[in-house]
Amino acid sequence: MKLYTLPKGTYTETAGKKILKYLNAKLCYCQNIYEIFEKAKDDYGIVPIENSIEGSVNLTQDLLLEYDYKIVGETVLDIHHNLIGHSKEKIKIIYSHPQALAQCRKYIKKHGWEVKAVESTAKAVELASKNEEAGAIGSEGLAKLHGLKILERNIEDYKNNKTRFIVIGKKEIDGNFNKYKTSIVFELKEDKPGALYHILKEFALREINLTRIESRPSKRMLGTYIFYIDYEGLNLEVLESLKRYVSFLRVLGSYPILV
Ligand SMILES: O=C(O)C(=O)C[C@]1(C(=O)O)C=C[C@@H](O)C=C1
Numbered sequence: 001m002k003l004y005t006l007p008k009g010t011y012t013e014t015a016g017k018k019i020l021k022y023l024n025a026k027l028c029y030c031q032n033i034y035e036i037f038e039k040a041k042d043d044y045g046i047v048p049i050e051n052s053i054e055g056s057v058n059l060t061q062d063l064l065l066e067y068d069y070k071i072v073g074e075t076v077l078d079i080h081h082n083l084i085g086h087s088k089e090k091i092k093i094i095y096s097h098p099q100a101l102a103q104c105r106k107y108i109k110k111h112g113w114e115v116k117a118v119e120s121t122a123k124a125v126e127l128a129s130k131n132e133e134a135g136a137i138g139s140e141g142l143a144k145l146h147g148l149k150i151l152e153r154n155i156e157d158y159k160n161n162k163t164r165f166i167v168i169g170k171k172e173i174d175g176n177f178n179k180y181k182t183s184i185v186f187e188l189k190e191d192k193p194g195a196l197y198h199i200l201k202e203f204a205l206r207e208i209n210l211t212r213i214e215s216r217p218s219k220r221m222l223g224t225y226i227f228y229i230d231y232e233g234l235n236l237e238v239l240e241s242l243k244r245y246v247s248f249l250r251v252l253g254s255y256p257i258l259v
Pocket residue numbers: 006009010011012013048051057079097099100119120121122163
């Protein structure tokens with residue numbers, strides 16, 4: 001089996017390495033999240049889904065609906081960003097992945113640098129390595145890979161910066177795990193007072209703890225949404241009770257938390 005991930009030195013690669021012990025798989029590298037969804041097919045992929053500062057990775061959220069994968073696991077990483085480059089004084093432009101740039105927004109603003117978003121933190125550091133007036137935001141490993149200096153550490157705007165990654169695939173991960181979660185996506189049948197309340201009520205009645213609720217545009221019409229809910233455990237019986245309130249409902253996966 002293979003585990004598709006983002007380029008060497010990215011945070012997603014680190015998350016991939018962390019969970020390899022649960023899979024009999026070899027890491028394979030892709031340039032972006034799209035490519036991971038395209039290639040993982042009968043193998044596995046690992047992609048970022050949410051961050052404690054910037055929130056959802058919308059592309060991942062949307063691709064989960066477009067492709068036919070299951071979420072088969074999740075893992076969380078502490079994320080510490082570094083300013084990487086040649087010399088801080090010379091920097092005029094800063095490169096990184098949009099999520100990393102957003103997590104360091106105040107830091108960048110304070111310095112007044114021009115900002116350029118690129119496909120991954122790996123691409124950002126590669127570009128900075130070719131330009132004395134450029135800096136990049138990324139991991140310590142990336143600085144080493146490209147022979148650049150760490151000019152400043154821990155430049156994220158808030159402490160406790162964490163990103164949650166999901167493992168996508170078609171085959172469940174074998175083993176005994178302590179904690180599980182379930183992720184679903186649905187659209188409400190009717191736009192009326194209490195529509196979402198009826199959904200939430202079914203979880204409350206069963207004392208099921210929700211860990212996340214997120215809405216995304218339906219993309220058909222302004223003001224219409226689809227909802228993503230994550231909850232603790234493996235209860236699928238609750239979903240029967242939701243059916244009368246939704247026009248579609250899909251289980252994205254019931255999966256272990258990989259530590
Ligand atoms: O470009 C990278 O290093 C990534 O792994 C991507 C990514 C993301 O898209 O969220 C992963 C974790 C961090 O939140 C910042 C960037």
